[in-house]
Amino acid sequence: MRKFCLTLSLLLPVMAGAQNVMTWLLPDLPPASIRLDGRPSDGMTDQQIAYIRARWPEVEHRLVYANLKRSWTLLEAGQPACYSFTLITPQRLEKAYIVPASLLPPPQLIFRRDAASALPLNAHHEVDLPSLLAQRQLRGLLSEKRSFGITIDRTLRQRADNVIMEVTPIGSYGENIFTRLLLNRADYTIDYDFVHAYYLSRDPMLRELQTRPIAGSNTPVTMGFACPKTPWGKATASKIDAILGTREGAHMLRQTAERWLGNDSRQRYGEQLASFYRQREKPMLGLSKP
Numbered sequence: 001m002r003k004f005c006l007t008l009s010l011l012l013p014v015m016a017g018a019q020n021v022m023t024w025l026l027p028d029l030p031p032a033s034i035r036l037d038g039r040p041s042d043g044m045t046d047q048q049i050a051y052i053r054a055r056w057p058e059v060e061h062r063l064v065y066a067n068l069k070r071s072w073t074l075l076e077a078g079q080p081a082c083y084s085f086t087l088i089t090p091q092r093l094e095k096a097y098i099v100p101a102s103l104l105p106p107p108q109l110i111f112r113r114d115a116a117s118a119l120p121l122n123a124h125h126e127v128d129l130p131s132l133l134a135q136r137q138l139r140g141l142l143s144e145k146r147s148f149g150i151t152i153d154r155t156l157r158q159r160a161d162n163v164i165m166e167v168t169p170i171g172s173y174g175e176n177i178f179t180r181l182l183l184n185r186a187d188y189t190i191d192y193d194f195v196h197a198y199y200l201s202r203d204p205m206l207r208e209l210q211t212r213p214i215a216g217s218n219t220p221v222t223m224g225f226a227c228p229k230t231p232w233g234k235a236t237a238s239k240i241d242a243i244l245g246t247r248e249g250a251h252m253l254r255q256t257a258e259r260w261l262g263n264d265s266r267q268r269y270g271e272q273l274a275s276f277y278r279q280r281e282k283p284m285l286g287l288s289k290p
Contacts, residue, residue, distance in 0.1 A: 022059045023081035024049050025071040031198040031260050032085040045084040047256045048101060055243050069145045075228045082227040082236060087147045096226040097237035100284050102257040103276040105265040106217045107148040110196055110209050111188035112181055126215035133159040140165040141177055141186035148190055151216045178206055194260040220269050238287040245283035253280060
């Protein structure tokens with residue numbers, strides 16, 4: 001493999017004049033990307049990028065871990081780099097060209113077992129998030145800049161100032177937050193099924209945390225590769241889209257994503273997953289069209 005996992009301090013001077021360099025920004029968020037000895041290994045985007053690299057040998061591929069906040073700062077500044085795992089939202093589509101890559105179950109509430117009785121539920125036993133945010137009994141904990149889809153993001157933005165909600169630095173993904181819940185430093189968080197399942201497989205103690213669906217958030221979310229809104233970004237997104245937009249590419253994308261899903265999620269969202277990956281057998285962006 002070519003250059004791997006540069007630091008941002010080394011990367012930024014190179015990016016300014018890069019012509020034949022493809023820089024991938026990876027999240028430090030297993031199992032989206034799983035570090036092994038400091039390098040990407042068999043995470044979801046790790047495998048997707050490896051597939052693209054094998055079919056795009058004309059450029060030098062460089063990989064760097066960068067948190068979500070830093071990655072979007074680079075994209076909005078027009079730097080020639082693409083972030084490899086972003087939730088697709090209307091707000092982000094205004095800021096970047098985003099190539100759809102994976103369909104995943106919607107986020108859910110993850111909470112301490114002893115907080116269960118205080119959760120406001122609807123008739124379908126789903127968490128009523130506005131009611132949860134309106135009460136002051138339970139303590140929430142979220143990562144800065146995380147997005148959970150239109151409905152949840154809007155509800156979080158509209159929460160009152162007196163909500164007991166701690167927003168951590170962006171590096172505090174997954175395991176850090178779940179550990180803080182176990183230590184009774186917070187009562188609940190919001191995260192994705194595949195993230196919780198990954199950390200649960202590594203730490204049996206996380207079985208003390210429970211999960212519930214969030215009312216109004218029943219639609220799977222689409223993740224993708226985000227490139228800057230520049231001529232370079234448009235051409236690069238079009239190239240990525242073309243490489244992925246084949247039957248083989250769609251099959252790879254589905255395998256890399258669904259290996260992290262539980263049987264319940266596969267059954268519940270099976271039809272939507274199948275429909276998405278059928279569409280993914282062809283380029284989806286149409287950026288090369290006049």
